[in-house]
Amino acid sequence: MKKTVSILTLFLVLAVAVTSAIAAGRWGSGTDPFTQDSNIFIMPIQPLDQAEIDALMKMREEEKLARDVYLTLRDKWQLLIFDDIAASEQHHTDMVKDLITKYGLTDPVVDDTVGAFTLPGFKELYDQLVAQGMNSVVDALKVGATIEDLDISDLDKEIALTDNEDIKTVFDNLRRGSYNHMRAFTGALEAYGESYTPQYISAEEYETILSSASGQGGYGYKGSNAVMLPGRFKKYVMPEKATFTFQPTMEIAKEYQGQTAELYGLLYLPSIDKWYVFDAPNHGMEWTPGTDIMPFSQVTLSGDTVDFPLFTTPIDLSDVIGSVDVYYGYKPVDGNMVYTFTRLLFE
Numbered sequence: 001m002k003k004t005v006s007i008l009t010l011f012l013v014l015a016v017a018v019t020s021a022i023a024a025g026r027w028g029s030g031t032d033p034f035t036q037d038s039n040i041f042i043m044p045i046q047p048l049d050q051a052e053i054d055a056l057m058k059m060r061e062e063e064k065l066a067r068d069v070y071l072t073l074r075d076k077w078q079l080l081i082f083d084d085i086a087a088s089e090q091h092h093t094d095m096v097k098d099l100i101t102k103y104g105l106t107d108p109v110v111d112d113t114v115g116a117f118t119l120p121g122f123k124e125l126y127d128q129l130v131a132q133g134m135n136s137v138v139d140a141l142k143v144g145a146t147i148e149d150l151d152i153s154d155l156d157k158e159i160a161l162t163d164n165e166d167i168k169t170v171f172d173n174l175r176r177g178s179y180n181h182m183r184a185f186t187g188a189l190e191a192y193g194e195s196y197t198p199q200y201i202s203a204e205e206y207e208t209i210l211s212s213a214s215g216q217g218g219y220g221y222k223g224s225n226a227v228m229l230p231g232r233f234k235k236y237v238m239p240e241k242a243t244f245t246f247q248p249t250m251e252i253a254k255e256y257q258g259q260t261a262e263l264y265g266l267l268y269l270p271s272i273d274k275w276y277v278f279d280a281p282n283h284g285m286e287w288t289p290g291t292d293i294m295p296f297s298q299v300t301l302s303g304d305t306v307d308f309p310l311f312t313t314p315i316d317l318s319d320v321i322g323s324v325d326v327y328y329g330y331k332p333v334d335g336n337m338v339y340t341f342t343r344l345l346f347e
Contacts, residue, residue, distance in 0.1 A: 153200035262295035
């Protein structure tokens with residue numbers, strides 16, 4: 001039986017759940033299968049040749065490059081895809097660092113500041129990619145695809161050259177992560193009516209990546225019944241938390257303007273893995289993915305944007321920490337569902 005609860009209650013539950021998750025060490029992005037527990041330290045230590053040492057140095061900074069570019073573009077465009085994938089890249093560069101530590105090598109990352117690099121060429125590449133990504137959202141997403149394109153190409157070469165079990169394990173996981181990221185950026189570009197042409201890997205490898213099964217997470221999903229647009233994130237600190245409201249706006253596709261549409265709103269608490277569907281502003285019911293979703297309003301899409309009155313009455317969330325994902329969208333009569341999401345961060 002679905003349980004009716006107030007949105008305020010949901011956030012109070014969230015505060016306790018997030019705190020417990022952090023204390024238990026279970027709090028993470030959850031979007032990448034690559035984790036810190038691949039047991040590389042218990043794998044045998046094998047002799048390293050210079051090519052393998054060079055590969056470790058390069059991949060340490062190349063994964064940091066990806067993280068740094070995504071963090072910079074996130075700050076510019078406020079797209080959640082950059083925030084989540086940057087967190088994944090942090091895992092990647094950390095795991096390469098673990099290999100460097102295991103073999104007693106000198107870490108090339110002496111300054112972890114965004115945009116700081118030691119090896120030749122990385123600073124110039126960072127500046128070039130950031131400059132390109134600052135032009136538009138589409139250019140930023142293409143920069144993301146380009147970085148994953150380069151990563152996959154380099155990892156293909158390095159995996160073929162090493163016979164060390166631990167290096168192969170880490171590099172293969174990095175490559176699988178990049179496959180997921182490539183699919184994510186490509187899907188986001190498709191949501192904008194754009195595409196990406198590979199520059200480093202072959203067209204055949206690119207098509208294989210796109211057609212293969214993805215890992216957890218993903219952005220820009222387009223199915224027969226839905227169009228998913230890239231999400232954003234919004235931070236709340238004191239005093240904003242004391243009088244919290246959230247009424248987002250979405251752009252309306254030209255073919256739907258003037259039509260009657262149903263508005264939907266969903267709220268996801270990642271810390272306790274629960275979903276709620278809005279049935280009125282500031283109010284929701286527990287929802288199970290895969291079951292029917294009720295609209296909370298019906299409107300005429302009279303202009304090129306539509307407002308979503310999700311949290312209209314100010315709520316005091318001063319004691320809340322952590323994140324919550326709010327999904328919202330519209331479905332015209334005889335049309336597709338179009339939706340996006342915003343991650344609310346309470347700090």
